Amino acid sequence: xxxxxxxxxxxxxxxxxxxxxxxxxxxxxxxxxxxxxxxxxxxxxxxxxxxxxxxxxxxxxxxxxxxxxxxxxxxxxxxxxxxxxxxxxxxxxxxxxxxxxxxxxxxxxxxxxxxxxxxxxxxxxxxxxxxxxxxxxxxxxxxxxxxxxxxxxxxxxxxxxxxxxxxxxxxxxxxxxxxxxxxxxxxxxxxxxxxxxxxxxxxxxxxxxxxxxxxxxxxxxxxxxxxxxxxxxxxxxxxxxxxxxxxxxxxxxxxxxxxxxxxxxxxxxxxxxxxxxxxxxxxxxxxxxxxxxxxxxxxxxxxxxxxxxxxxx
Amino acid sequence: xxxxxxxxxxxxxxxxxxxxxxxxxxxxxxxxxxxxxxxxxxxxxxxxxxxxxxxxxxxxxxxxxxxxxxxxxxxxxxxxxxxxxxxxxxxxxxxxxxxxxxxxxxxxxxxxxxxxxxxxxxxxxxxxxxxxxxxxxxxxxxxxxxxxxxxxxxxxxxxxxxxxxxxxxxxxxxxxxxxxxxxxxxxxxxxxxxxxxxxxxxxxxxxxxxxxxxxxxxxxxxxxxxxxxxxxxxxxxxxxxxxxxxxxxxxxxxxxxxxxxxxxxxxxxxxxxxxxxxxxxxxxxxxx
Numbered sequence: 001x002x003x004x005x006x007x008x009x010x011x012x013x014x015x016x017x018x019x020x021x022x023x024x025x026x027x028x029x030x031x032x033x034x035x036x037x038x039x040x041x042x043x044x045x046x047x048x049x050x051x052x053x054x055x056x057x058x059x060x061x062x063x064x065x066x067x068x069x070x071x072x073x074x075x076x077x078x079x080x081x082x083x084x085x086x087x088x089x090x091x092x093x094x095x096x097x098x099x100x101x102x103x104x105x106x107x108x109x110x111x112x113x114x115x116x117x118x119x120x121x122x123x124x125x126x127x128x129x130x131x132x133x134x135x136x137x138x139x140x141x142x143x144x145x146x147x148x149x150x151x152x153x154x155x156x157x158x159x160x161x162x163x164x165x166x167x168x169x170x171x172x173x174x175x176x177x178x179x180x181x182x183x184x185x186x187x188x189x190x191x192x193x194x195x196x197x198x199x200x201x202x203x204x205x206x207x208x209x210x211x212x213x214x215x216x217x218x219x220x221x222x223x224x225x226x227x228x229x230x231x232x233x234x235x236x237x238x239x240x241x242x243x244x245x246x247x248x249x250x251x252x253x254x255x256x257x258x259x260x261x262x263x264x265x266x267x268x269x270x271x272x273x274x275x276x277x278x279x280x281x282x283x284x285x286x287x288x289x290x291x292x293x294x295x296x297x298x299x300x301x302x303x304x305x306x307x308x309x310x311x312x313x
Numbered sequence: 314x315x316x317x318x319x320x321x322x323x324x325x326x327x328x329x330x331x332x333x334x335x336x337x338x339x340x341x342x343x344x345x346x347x348x349x350x351x352x353x354x355x356x357x358x359x360x361x362x363x364x365x366x367x368x369x370x371x372x373x374x375x376x377x378x379x380x381x382x383x384x385x386x387x388x389x390x391x392x393x394x395x396x397x398x399x400x401x402x403x404x405x406x407x408x409x410x411x412x413x414x415x416x417x418x419x420x421x422x423x424x425x426x427x428x429x430x431x432x433x434x435x436x437x438x439x440x441x442x443x444x445x446x447x448x449x450x451x452x453x454x455x456x457x458x459x460x461x462x463x464x465x466x467x468x469x470x471x472x473x474x475x476x477x478x479x480x481x482x483x484x485x486x487x488x489x490x491x492x493x494x495x496x497x498x499x500x501x502x503x504x505x506x507x508x509x510x511x512x513x514x515x516x517x518x519x520x521x522x523x524x525x526x527x528x529x530x531x532x533x534x535x536x537x538x539x540x541x542x543x544x545x546x547x548x549x550x551x552x553x554x555x556x557x558x559x560x561x562x563x564x565x566x567x568x569x570x571x572x573x574x575x576x577x578x579x580x581x582x583x584x585x586x587x588x589x590x591x592x593x594x595x596x597x598x599x600x601x
Binding site (some may be wrong): 034037040041043044047048050051052054055056057058059060062105108109111112113114115116124125126127128129131132133135136137138139140143144145146147148153154155186189243247248249250253254264267268271272283284286287290291294295298 | 340341345346349350353357359360361362363364366367414417418419421422425426429430433440443444445446447448449450451452453454455456457458459476477479480483538539542544545548549556557559560563567570571574577578581582585586588589590
């Protein structure tokens with residue numbers, strides 16, 4: 001994700017020469033070489049099979065077994081109990097709210113970056129900062145927000161002592177789900193900048209010029225030209241942000257030590273609980289639930305992405 | 314001189330009006346740009362400033378001290394923070410092994426697919442993007458049984474965790490290398506080399522690798538940044554890395570935990586700034 005800013009391929013010339021180049025007989029692989037080349041794929045294939053495919057299958061399949069190894073749907077039906085449904089609900093809510101805030105603020109930043117030079121100092125600094133902050137989620141982010149809006153945090157203290165505003169008048173909410181909103185927004189906005197900036201900067205200045213020549217106002221340009229063109233990219237980025245928040249664990253784990261109000265924390269509880277036997281298989285069912293959500297969201301994302309790339313090239 | 318000056322100012326006028334014509338349509342004014350970036354940037358700086366301020370706090374006394382910083386350089390710091398230093402070492406080893414996995418497993422596979430099996434390109438891309446859809450918190454559920462076997466075969470040392478990290482960095486490393494692969498004429502280069510009698514290894518080592526330097530460096534740096542920030546898998550498989558140790562240290566000495574978090578953040582920023590420069594340097598070098 002962070003490398004959406006990597007240099008754009010300058011492929012046209014390359015492709016042409018490759019296509020019109022008469023194939024050198026030497027390079028055309030013989031059967032033996034072909035087999036050898038296939039053998040070259042095996043290490044990576046084996047690696048991905050053991051450490052990606054196998055864990056994914058195991059994670060999903062354990063949900064269908066009870067702790068004594070017999071087939072059961074108990075864990076899956078367990079997903080539809082009110083507690084677990086409420087957890088999914090607050091995960092959706094948290095992801096949705098932070099995705100929308102992140103997307104709106106991120107678009108503002110992207111807009112402000114319009115017209116800056118690609119590879120210029122400002123661009124490089126903001127893109128690098130966005131890459132870092134998009135990766136910033138986790139323990140360190142939790143520290144940052146405890147230092148900022150914790151009970152003795154810098155902002156909390158200034159607001160309390162200077163302005164007489166107590167942000168925790170109704171109780172400390174930082175260590176609850178609402179407390180996750182600000183930290184999540186902190187890594188959602190940079191992710192929006194990374195994913196949406198290429199789409200926004202790909203808007204051709206000629207479109208704006210054409211609109212202006214025809215007497216279009218700035219508003220008309222944004223409303224009738226830029227907005228429709230950018231809509232798929234915006235929705236796609238929004239979905240990516242949603243998926244990002246939905247699957248994020250570390251920040252919540254560092255901030256919320258009691259209770260499991262969102263799905264990833266519920267998985268932690270199921271994995272580490274030693275008192276409740278058979279809960280480990282519940283983790284499998286929860287993982288399945290998460291994968292289903294992620295697959296739907298990422299599928300929609302790739303559909304929108306395909307629509308975006310149609311005109312971006 | 315006067316004529317030249319006049320021509321120059323004419324040019325300047327033309328330039329300004331051209332700029333304005335574009336601005337009418339799309340771009341924000343300089344003032345708007347500064348306002349937006351200034352305000353949002355300022356808000357995003359607050360938590361970082363709060364972290365820095367926090368490291369100088371003297372407990373709950375309300376005054377400031379530098380003892381948390383100086384304590385790190387005192388004689389018994391190595392002993393006091395032994396666990397933390399050990400965890401940093403673990404994380405550095407993990408970063409190194411993960412980069413090794415990217416270079417030894419992913420990179421040759423990508424080159425091979427690019428040259429010999431163009432039809433598998435989509436499949437490889439799909440595989441490398443999967444870790445976004447199957448996030449670490451889901452993967453770790455299935456990794457637990459896999460690692461009980463890994464520990465049996467390879468022992469329980471921390472570096473084995475890099476096998477899992479190699480998967481989590483796949484999407485990032487793949488993009489970095491692929492954009493470089495797409496930008497160089499792999500086929501022409503390798504055909505030219507083979508025509509001149511170079512073997513497979515020579516082509517890979519002496520022709521392609523130097524051309525892929527930027528992509529490989531970017532992939533390595535992003536992998537390091539991701540591994541240094543990884544918490545989920547280490548925490549749930551009960552391993553000690555930088556992040557799990559930071560969380561543990563923060564219970565007893567939050568100031569030092571925040572100091573190390575700031576250092577890790579600064580390091581990540583430098584790494585990604587270098588990637589940014591690498592990326593932007595590519596087109597200009599290609600032109601010259």
